[in-house]
Amino acid sequence: MHSYTYLLIGGGMAADAAARGIRDLDGEVSIGIVGAEPTAPVQRPYLTKKLWLDSGTPFDDVWLRTAEDTGAVLRLGERVVELDTAAHVARTDVGEEYRYDRALLATSGTPRRIGLPEHDRVIPFRTVRDYQRLRELAGNGRHVAVVGGGFIGTELAAALAQNDTRVTMVFPEALVGAATYPAPLAAHLDAAFGGAGVEVRGGTTLASGRVRDDGSGVVLTTSDGDAIEADAVVLGLGIEIDLSLAEAAGLRTERGGVVVDSFLRSSDRDVFAAGDVARYPDKILGRTRVEHVEAAQTMGRQAGRNLAGAAEEYTFTPSFYSDLFADGFEAVGRLDARLGTVEDWRTPPGGDGQPEGVVYYLEGDRVVGVLLWNTWDSTDKARAVLARGRVDPAELPGTI
Structure with missing residues (x-):
């Protein structure tokens, strides 16, 4: 039996961020991280972007150095298969048991x-x-x-x-x-x-x-x-979120995620969730689940702080980005071609040069997503548009 004050289940970016959040408030308590992958936490965007596109990037830059920076003990190549919330014990597929005071589910998913x-x-x-x-x-x-x-x-x-x-x-x-x-x-x-x-x-x-x-x-x-x-x-078909551990533990799940409150606490008071697996109440988008790096980083850090007693609401709406040849974008919210759109192009697609502009995605008279195509440093403006509630679509061009 291994014992940790805080047990982080999942070895990705959300767990790394949570360990750092714990250390924001407490430099002494024990932190254990149990991850199914056999390698330490990495910066996943490097795997599809930077390591391919920037030949000067050393491979070692991919590692997050969680253990070195936070003192967390990494238990890698083990998958937690049972979470006994009454006994505060997690059991793995190799027969190890971990006792905890509080735990975090940051298990993400597996590729299709x-x-x-x-x-x-x-x-x-x-x-x-x-x-x-x-x-x-x-x-x-x-x-x-x-x-x-x-x-x-x-x-x-x-x-x-x-x-x-x-x-x-x-x-x-x-x-x-x-x-x-x-x-x-x-x-x-x-x-x-x-x-x-x-x-x-x-x-x-x-x-x-x-x-x-x-x-x-x-x-x-x-x-x-x-x-x-x-x-x-x-x-490259996305991931399947595995909720079997959470469901067997009796945690509330809904629409592919573990339901958490604004403090990222699950239906069990001593189990929190963050990152891909968490279905949280976003202040702008409503209850949602986000599978992007900024969500893992910000939600993970806040979950770690709250594990350590901060009692702070998670109020951030994460953005995401991509780089595709000469094009790139940042975005907030839902991007779905089936939604209504208002397009505001400085340089429209199909003309000379790279497209540059903003696409607003609408569900009725509410903006639910903003795409910033070759348009940078405007994610806060996009969040402000999303937070407006009802809008007149005709007034959207020129907003960003």
Whole structure:
């Protein structure tokens, strides 16, 4: 039996931030971090962005150095499979037991696989080891198939294409980003990927896939019967949040997350949740769940402070960002092409130069998302627009 004042379940960015939040208030108490991944916490955005796009970035910069900075004890390669809230004990898949005073759930999720075989040339992308394996299989003109046209799929396709890799991108939407962006912007992005040498296979899904008999590559069969032969396939399809631990512990869950209050406390007074797994009451967006780095960092830190007794509400609405060839964006709230939009372009997509402007996403007469395309340092302005409540859409252009 191991005993810690604070037990952080999950070894990602939210747990790292929580350990730092605890240390904001208490430099002496014991902190244990139990993580299913065998490696220490990392800066996940580096795995799809900076390590690919900035050749001067040392690989060691990916590590968050949680143990060195906070004194937390890392127990890696173990998955908590039982949380006994009455006894204040967590049990892992390797038979270890951890007693705690207070615990944090920061377990995130696992990448979607879509039925492809388990093999080291099939990479459901998530961890630092996935990055290392993809690096081994990329470059030198090798061919990598990227499945998925969302945030991770587009970042991986762009990163690979800029690192001497032939890329085929397979996704069900008609254009790159069509599920997220207005049609003219999606058309611009689709053309940008094609212009960078990516073979864009929009409107396509996978029917099956196999690894060659000699293990030298993969063969994918698409929904239209075509075969794609590649050195590797990487899946950028998002993650599945695993709520089995929380549900077995009797914690309240809803719509894919662990329900927490404004202090990030779950339905058990001594268990908090933060990051991807937490469904929290956002002051602007309403009750929601966010799978982005700024949410993990800010929510994790606040959860750590509250574990240590701060009793402070989490009031921040996180933003997110991406870099795609010459384009980049920051955003707050929901980006969904099915919503109504108001577009305010300084340089519109389809014209000369890179698009630059703002897209407001509306649900009725309320702005629920703001996209800042090649428009920087304006996330606070975007939050202010979201906080307005009802708006006259005609008055939105020029606001940011």
